[in-house]
Amino acid sequence: MSARIEAFGSLLRLAAAGSRSDRVRVGLVALGAAVGTVFSLAAFVVLTIQGHDERYTNNLLQEPGLRPGVAFGCWLLLIPVLVFIGMCTRVCAERRERRYATFRLAGATPSQVRLIAAAETGLATLLGAVVGLGGFLAVRAVLAARVGDEDRLTLPVGEPFPWGPALFFCLLMPVVAGVAGALALRGVVVGPLGVARRHRRPRPASWPALLLLGGPIAVVIGDRLADGAIGGSGRVLLVLGVAATCVGLLLASAWLAAVGGRLVARVTGRPALLIAARRLEADPGGQSWAISSVVVCAFFASATAVFKADTLATQPDDQFYARSFELVNLGILVAVIVAAAGLLVGIAESILERRRSLAALVATGTPIGTLRRAVLLQGLLPLVPAMLLATALGAGCVFALLGSTGDDGMTRTPLPLADLTLVVAVGIAASLAATALSLPFLHRGVRPSELRFE
């Protein structure tokens, strides 16, 4: 028994010890976990408020009927956070797998290697959860100290802290992340002399694209049925249609990127476009999750823009609605920033993974400007059409929903063209900023030192 404990201790030490790239990965995963913990704790705290509470300045916190929506919004922010963590676990994955191979060479069994992988991700997530919890409590204490007994509250700092759900979440997250880390090694055989993949990278599935077709159709049919005798079924179909469209946007981007890349690569004679298109075709899943989360944000932002246009058209002076839409937009902006951070990590990792062939390209005379453009196009090619599609679908779904309420909203709601343009512009600008921030990795990656083989 003691030998097993000793062995487990050694595995934990091996998981904690790593190179600089391993520490960077652990740090990024921990950062993502900390941010996710803060969002989740905020949701728990909002749910601790009891009944109608006049102390709060914000109606979203005052009204018991609205607070579950606020908490749900906070949990929705976990989607881009999880995508960010997923992108971070890929950082220097090749080097990590080589490290695992050296463990095998030293005598570790395959299950011990999987345990090390699980422990590494789990420990990083636990670290992030603890930092997130500590930070949340510290900020909450500082804010609470500034509030007097008679003061009105902007944030829920006076409620008792929900220790039970908070600790449960902080412990659950590392377990889930650890299992995900171990599962990520499913298709990989870590042998003593290196790492081999059991199968080639699978082609992205095409069925999510059907959801992009079927989802809006379901919304339109649901809209028609909602006005009739089976209005309940129509409304269910409407909600299912919106959900299917969201899932389609999230999952179909890899397939769209692969198909688009293949088509562009067949016709283009421009080197930057050719490299970008072939890269998208070869590894469409690389950045597609990060791009998907930006795109889903655009879907919600455009839907919010149409709701806002409809509401303010009927109640232009209602401060409650105006303030609520501001808060929703703020939440979406936070989600976009997290999604763009995930995109940055994905692009940087994609550059570092290919640094030797990129350095060889520069050495053989390819201008670095061509490679910069290739990196830029690799992000923009799948993003721009997906953003336009998501914005159109988000706005279209809400127009259909407003039509189904029977208050002839279809005819009254103005098209918020400026807001929708802003949604597309902000999404593309955030992605461009992420790409621009990743370019220093390109400049570092193509240094002549990458060409040394000795």
Place this chain on the structure above:
Amino acid sequence: MIAPAMSQARFADPVGGLLEGRDLVQAFGATHALRGVSLAVAPGEVVAITGPSGSGKSTLLHCLCGILTPDGGEVSYAGERIDARSDAHRSILRRTAFGILFQFGQLVPELTAVENVALPLLLGGRRRGAALAAAGDALDRLGVGELAPKRPGEMSGGQGQRVALARALVTSPRVLFADEPTGALDSLAGEQVLAGLVRLSRDEGTAVLMVTHDAAVAAYADREVVMRDGELVETGGPNGLVPVGAALTGARA
């Protein structure tokens, strides 16, 4: 089959070579990779740079082909000094007048073989159809035409290296630089690549400058120069090596 040990070997440094490095100095922090190295290469000459690991072989190659700007000394190509020119100018030179071959990892993994070979032509402004046709011809000349639609991950090391050689040659370079060109290959694949290099030199008059630590590879060269601790210490041909100073004395005599 082209065999090593050329009968028409040149033993002395050619005067007024096609490519010339003079008193090259390069340091990386406290490490002096080159300490005043001079080397000239004539058209059609095959030169091997040999020496132990860390002796400065690859650094010398990188300085001569313009990847690195030396801290001191001069590099000239066809009588024109290139080390003082802009990075963009040197990039164009590497893409048009020079061909470069590395040990491995030089092909863009996502591009097909024919697209990899066509890349320098596309960068030079050639139309897609013409560039792909020329790339296909280059692959055929090296006997790997059937690899055109394959990606680097679907090729063996030797096949990948011949595709890389086709890319280096597709612009008809006047100087070919090869850094451990057979280091990752088995002996048969290595021989095929070396035979291709030597045939190129004989048929096209292309100068070949290759870095190797393998005496069997160096035997394919007309001339071998040996580096140690950032200096050229010996030079010679198939009949043997002599210290650099002695070779220069012999050449002058």
